[in-house]
Amino acid sequence: MFVTDVVMPGMDGPTWVRQAMETRPDTRVVFVSGYTEGAFGDNGPEIANSTFLPKPFSLNQLTEAVFQQLS
Numbered sequence: 001m002f003v004t005d006v007v008m009p010g011m012d013g014p015t016w017v018r019q020a021m022e023t024r025p026d027t028r029v030v031f032v033s034g035y036t037e038g039a040f041g042d043n044g045p046e047i048a049n050s051t052f053l054p055k056p057f058s059l060n061q062l063t064e065a066v067f068q069q070l071s
Contacts, residue, residue, distance in 0.1 A: 006033035028069035031045055
């Protein structure tokens, strides 16, 4: 399971996940971001087994997103 922000300095979350999935192709992903609209551009993350959780979120919401990805 990867939980990563979308917007980060240096390398954005989707780019990092694509690289990491080269050796871990079945990993589930929860992307988080404070930029709810347009965080991924017009096309969405286009990464299999991923979901998006907008900030701010509660610990319960994060737990539920992780649980849903692992189920």
